[in-house]
């Protein structure tokens with residue numbers, strides 16, 4: 001078993017208003033107590049990890065918070081290298097993680113603004129972190145993980161991320177969503193697979209336009225379609 005990380009990075013106003021997510025970055029002591037309380041309740045052989053931003057308004061307390069999380073018994077930490085105030089505005093301050101990485105004994109994972117293989121290498125170099133977490137980059141470029149793996153093995157990564165390979169992933173997602181069994185749908189909390197597909201495929205395609213012109217063309221075709229089956233047909237006809 002693995003306990004998903006305890007999140008201290010969420011910038012959503014509704015979450016922060018109730019003193020959740022990044023709002024807690026104003027209270028390092030509370031973060032410490034929370035991590036410690038979770039750690040004490042979870043079997044010792046189950047890792048407990050946390051994720052934070054650099055701070056709420058400023059990164060001043062980042063190191064203190066990170067050290068508190070380690071002292072509370074966490075076995076790993078991920079830092080989104082921006083403050084709550086900075087939201088998702090580039091750049092991510094990867095270089096700020098290097099000092100924190102140096103001060104911790106638990107593994108530190110770097111997060112924020114990795115969209116390409118080049119970003120990955122720059123982030124690793126600046127942060128000195130072994131591992132990275134990728135959010136939006138992995139959505140807009142689903143083969144990014146494979147590209148990174150190839151580049152780690154000194155293979156040509158540029159041949160991996162092309163539109164036919166990306167389209168295959170989209171098609172497979174659409175087919176699986178529409179043929180999901182009732183039991184699986186229940187398991188995944190998929191109340192309405194058709195609606196889910198319509199919404200997600202449009203959202204996903206729009207994100208893919210960042211890297212692929214073909215995604216923009218396909219998005220224009222399906223953006224007003226209201227039937228999940230016709231979206232799937234359109235995807236299947238696409239190449």
Ligand SMILES: Cc1cc2nc3c(=O)[nH]c(=O)nc-3n(C[C@H](O)[C@H](O)[C@H](O)COP(=O)(O)O)c2cc1C
Nearest residue numbers: 007009010051080111112113114133134135136137
């Ligand atoms: C649509 C979306 C949903 C997210 N949901 C969560 C979440 O549930 N918990 C969390 O800690 N971070 C969440 N994040 C933040 C990401 O984990 C990540 O920290 C952030 O996107 C920055 O990384 P990126 O620049 O690679 O996208 C979410 C981000 C996005 C865009």
